[in-house]
Amino acid sequence: MRDLNALLEIRGLSKRIPSARESSGERVLLHKIDAVIREPESIAIMGGSGQGKSTLLRILACLDSADEGDMYVRGASCSSMEPAKWRSQVCYVAQHAVMLPGSVEDNLRTVSRLHGTVYEQPLAERLMKQSGLDHIPMKGPAGDLSGGEKQRLALIRSLMLRPAVLLLDEVTASLDAISGRLVEDILLEWHREEGAALVWVTHHADQASRAASRIWTLKDGTLTDSELSCESGISDETAGSVRER
Ligand SMILES: Nc1ncnc2c1ncn2[C@@H]1O[C@H](COP(=O)(O)OP(=O)(O)OP(=O)(O)O)[C@@H](O)[C@H]1O
Numbered sequence: 001m002r003d004l005n006a007l008l009e010i011r012g013l014s015k016r017i018p019s020a021r022e023s024s025g026e027r028v029l030l031h032k033i034d035a036v037i038r039e040p041e042s043i044a045i046m047g048g049s050g051q052g053k054s055t056l057l058r059i060l061a062c063l064d065s066a067d068e069g070d071m072y073v074r075g076a077s078c079s080s081m082e083p084a085k086w087r088s089q090v091c092y093v094a095q096h097a098v099m100l101p102g103s104v105e106d107n108l109r110t111v112s113r114l115h116g117t118v119y120e121q122p123l124a125e126r127l128m129k130q131s132g133l134d135h136i137p138m139k140g141p142a143g144d145l146s147g148g149e150k151q152r153l154a155l156i157r158s159l160m161l162r163p164a165v166l167l168l169d170e171v172t173a174s175l176d177a178i179s180g181r182l183v184e185d186i187l188l189e190w191h192r193e194e195g196a197a198l199v200w201v202t203h204h205a206d207q208a209s210r211a212a213s214r215i216w217t218l219k220d221g222t223l224t225d226s227e228l229s230c231e232s233g234i235s236d237e238t239a240g241s242v243r244e245r
Contacts, residue, residue: 007165007197011034013068037197046205058169090164093167095170096151120160155187162194164197165198215228
């Protein structure tokens with residue numbers, strides 16, 4: 001049954017992909033997935049390699065299409081919305097940041113311009129400071145930044161849209177430990193202060209324990225939703241699916 005008050009609702013999502021191994025020539029990667037984010041929560045998506053975590057995130061970001069099903073942000077259906085409008089509310093951050101052409105400031109301004117939102121300079125300055133990027137010249141070329149700096153800038157670019165849901169695809173995986181924890185802290189502070197929901201794809205049980213209160217485990221096309229209390233930590237089953245890698 002639809003939950004019209006949900007922040008994000010996923011109903012009956014299926015995805016089939018070509019497969020030489022199956023006699024049908026297809027593999028069901030996601031099978032009628034249902035899930036609901038009712039309030040701004042932080043959720044980790046876990047599961048073994050190739051179980052469809054990134055695909056699910058990309059479908060949720062409207063960057064890939066499902067074969068069946070629909071999803072809703074604050075009750076509005078993705079299928080009846082312009083993709084750009086959907087993506088301003090449900091924002092995807094990739095593992096490897098891609099810089100737009102131009103300066104650091106151009107990168108921040110372009111996103112506001114593309115989505116028709118006001119560029120909030122004080123917010124940009126605050127986030128740059130919080131992210132340890134305030135020493136970087138705003139007029140300097142974004143392409144010259146280090147990998148870790150690009151990742152933080154890409155994150156700020158997404159936060160500037162004030163999305164309801166942030167989809168984080170292994171966003172700390174290519175960073176060193178210190179930069180990774182910095183990015184994690186920025187996101188958790190944003191989550192607490194701005195009330196955005198976070199959905200993290202992660203292979204790290206310790207990161208999920210620190211950053212999430214629920215786990216969506218993907219296995220054999222199905223999604224299992226489990227609570228993660230501070231006392232219980234990650235269940236053996238979930239950790240096992242991570243260990244399968
Ligand atoms: N559009 C597509 N066409 C064909 N195959 C695809 C497509 N999208 C994903 N796949 C395949 O689906 C499977 C799942 O990929 P996906 O990246 O979603 O898994 P994952 O759980 O994120 O894996 P990992 O943990 O290794 O990153 C892979 O075998 C991938 O090659």
